Amino acid sequence: LYFATGAAHAPHHAPADWIARFKGRFDMGWDKARAQILKNQKALGIVARNTALPPRPEAMADWDSLSPPEKALHARQMEVFAAALAHADAQFGRMLDALERRGELDNTLIVIVSDNGASAEGGPAGSYNELLFAGAGLPSAQQNLPFLNRWGGPETHPHYALGWAVAGNTPGRNYKQTTYEGGTRTPLVIAWPKGIAARGELRGQFVHASDIAPTLLAAAGVEPARTVNNVRQVPFEGHDFRLTFATT
Numbered sequence: 001l002y003f004a005t006g007a008a009h010a011p012h013h014a015p016a017d018w019i020a021r022f023k024g025r026f027d028m029g030w031d032k033a034r035a036q037i038l039k040n041q042k043a044l045g046i047v048a049r050n051t052a053l054p055p056r057p058e059a060m061a062d063w064d065s066l067s068p069p070e071k072a073l074h075a076r077q078m079e080v081f082a083a084a085l086a087h088a089d090a091q092f093g094r095m096l097d098a099l100e101r102r103g104e105l106d107n108t109l110i111v112i113v114s115d116n117g118a119s120a121e122g123g124p125a126g127s128y129n130e131l132l133f134a135g136a137g138l139p140s141a142q143q144n145l146p147f148l149n150r151w152g153g154p155e156t157h158p159h160y161a162l163g164w165a166v167a168g169n170t171p172g173r174n175y176k177q178t179t180y181e182g183g184t185r186t187p188l189v190i191a192w193p194k195g196i197a198a199r200g201e202l203r204g205q206f207v208h209a210s211d212i213a214p215t216l217l218a219a220a221g222v223e224p225a226r227t228v229n230n231v232r233q234v235p236f237e238g239h240d241f242r243l244t245f246a247t248t
Contacts, residue, residue: 118167
């Protein structure tokens with residue numbers, strides 16, 4: 001099964017009660033959020049202890065320089081983003097619960113991967129309608145503020161400010177569509193209780209999205225089809241990375 005949700009790609013939408021769960025959670029702003037994310041990553045061993053935050057992009061405002069209404073706007077943007085992601089996670093959890101009830105979860109290979117870096121198309125102030133960036137120009141904070149309490153609902157098609165994209169890519173630099181690791185590198189999480197003995201371990205090998213399909217076929221003991229609908233298939237570009245299941 002390939003399960004691809006819209007979360008957390010823009011536009012960011014979520015039920016109102018889910019958005020309410022995150023009220024106030026991002027009032028600290030993106031600068032402090034970046035620092036806390038990096039601290040957590042170091043504690044988990046995801047990054048080296050001497051990893052430092054990259055400098056802010058020029059268009060990213062110092063959170064403390066923002067006015068109270070601007071801070072409220074940007075905090076709301078991230079509350080909606082978090083709600084959209086959490087709501088999608090909950091639906092994924094329902095699938096896992098169903099597999100567990102059927103006694104199939106332990107022998108299910110689960111691969112989770114995200115899009116290629118958090119996105120900055122919302123611009124410095126975010127956008128109540130993400131499609132504006134394609135031609136009409138990005139709105140200012142003042143143009144966004146009338147949508148503050150409606151952000152994430154059916155009257156908006158929103159995207160958050162680029163400051164949150166930078167925070168989301170910690171400790172990578174910049175964001176999606178740039179050549180820095182903040183734009184091209186994403187986490188990969190794999191679970192398969194009956195096929196992977198290790199639990200909760202980190203792997204340092206670098207793999208590519210094109211490696212996933214060959215790995216899944218190999219793990220299932222399935223040979224790739226040589227022809228589909230009488231069309232000869234080209235070989236996969238990716239490689240089987242099952243060796244990483246057992247070695248760091």
